[in-house]
Amino acid sequence: MTMQPGDHIRARVVDVRDNGIYLEHEGKRALLNVTELSWNEAQPTSPHDFAAKGDALEVLVTAVDDEVFSASLKRLDPGADPWTQASLVVGARHEATVRALPEWGVLVDLDIGLVAVLEGADDRPAPGTRVSVALTVIDRDSRKLRARRVGD
Numbered sequence: 001m002t003m004q005p006g007d008h009i010r011a012r013v014v015d016v017r018d019n020g021i022y023l024e025h026e027g028k029r030a031l032l033n034v035t036e037l038s039w040n041e042a043q044p045t046s047p048h049d050f051a052a053k054g055d056a057l058e059v060l061v062t063a064v065d066d067e068v069f070s071a072s073l074k075r076l077d078p079g080a081d082p083w084t085q086a087s088l089v090v091g092a093r094h095e096a097t098v099r100a101l102p103e104w105g106v107l108v109d110l111d112i113g114l115v116a117v118l119e120g121a122d123d124r125p126a127p128g129t130r131v132s133v134a135l136t137v138i139d140r141d142s143r144k145l146r147a148r149r150v151g152d
Contacts, residue, residue, distance in 0.1 A: 003028065003064050011071065013055040021047045023057065028069045032059060036072040039081045040113040082113035088138050093150060098129045108133060108147065116145035 003009065003026060011023035011030065021032040038045045050073065051057050059071035074080070096108035099115065106118035108131060119136060137146035 003061055003069060005061055005063055007061045008058060008076065009061055009071075010056045010058050013051045013053055013057055015053060016047050016051055018047065021051050021057065023059065023071060025069070028064070028067060030059075030069045030071045032057070032071050032073060036074055039074045039077075041082070041109075041115045083140065083143060087112075088135065088140075088145075090135055090138060093132060093134050094147070096131050096133050096147070098125050098127050098131060100127060110145070110147075114145055116147040119146050119148045 009025050011025040013021055014024050014029070015022040018034070019031070020034045020036075023030045023032055032047075034045070034047055037047065037050055057073070058076065059073050060075045061069055062072050062075070063070040078084070095111045096116070096118075098118075099107040099109045101107075101124055106124055108116050108118050110116055110133070116133065116135070118131075118133065125131060132150050133147035134150045135145060135147050137144075139145070
């Protein structure tokens with residue numbers, strides 16, 4: 001039986017690195033990228049937390065080529081996608097933790113498992129600081145959120 005997109009397979013882990021998990025199945029290889037391990041954007045995960053060399057891992061095949069295939073672990077459970085579960089409404093309030101302070105803004109990890117850019121953050125709270133925010137922009141197509149700080 002030939003592997004097809006949409007198939008659930010058990011692939012053998014041949015290597016685990018910081019960028020993902022390298023798999024092999026029926027002579028084809030894949031990189032299970034770190035972004036395909038978990039839906040939770042606010043809690044970055046390490047590939048080493050998911051598998052070790054020699055393990056068998058059930059994954060969803062997303063594409064197949066002559067020698068390689070693409071796979072996803074998180075898409076095995078599409079109902080866990082926070083974009084479909086979360087109450088994403090402009091004005092909705094959420095608790096968040098400041099993740100990073102790139103020169104272009106402030107990134108916060110929302111408690112619902114998503115990441116947002118904090119608008120108008122003149123004070124630039126330190127990473128790790130807990131803040132209350134309200135969503136200001138919800139772009140479902142590009143999966144991007146913007147929020148503003150509210151009375152905390």
